[in-house]
């Protein structure tokens with residue numbers, strides 16, 4: 001099974017200069033709680049935007065560069081979607097963490113989206129695409145708790161693909 005975890009602004013903004021457009025420490029804590037102990041799959045640009053290899057997660061990185069190397073026991077580099085399918089256990093939840101190119105690639109295979117909507121507009125150069133909400137059901141929705149570390153309101157959603 002594949003899931004997405006994604007945070008967007010009010011205009012589906014998701015990145016600026018290879019970083020997140022906002023600083024929301026508790027949202028990062030939520031990201032950790034969802035992804036820890038899972039395989040996470042990402043594009044090379046998102047990988048390079050991470051501060052470090054994330055603990056307790058196997059990382060699969062997609063690049064078209066066959067010479068791309070990263071020497072770490074939790075990092076696997078692949079060059080195609082087929083190679084990702086070879087490396088994952090499809091009976092487990094494998095989580096796509098972005099960016100936009102990789103979400104597009106995996107959309108047909110994905111059944112769950114952990115979506116955070118940040119209630120503000122941001123400068124951005126990378127955007128998430130508009131979801132066809134006829135295909136998705138909102139299974140859960142809750143607002144983030146506001147405090148001095150979370151000073152912009154945002155809402156968590158869990159969307160599941162409708163059974164056809």
Ligand SMILES: NC(=O)c1ccc[n+]([C@@H]2O[C@H](COP(=O)([O-])OP(=O)(O)OC[C@H]3O[C@@H](n4cnc5c(N)ncnc54)[C@H](OP(=O)(O)O)[C@@H]3O)[C@@H](O)[C@H]2O)c1
Pocket residue numbers: 005006007008013014015016017018019020042043044045046047049062063064065078079080081097098099100101102103105126
């Ligand atoms: N808001 C969020 O939740 C969130 C989540 C993740 C990322 N982001 C942000 O999104 C931005 C990055 O997203 P992005 O869309 O520009 O880049 P990306 O999806 O992270 O990475 C794109 C790269 O993936 C590789 N790739 C793409 N399709 C491939 C394929 N079919 N086969 C093999 N490799 C493939 C290519 O790497 P090569 O160029 O090496 O060939 C491509 O340049 C950053 O600003 C980041 O901070 C935001």
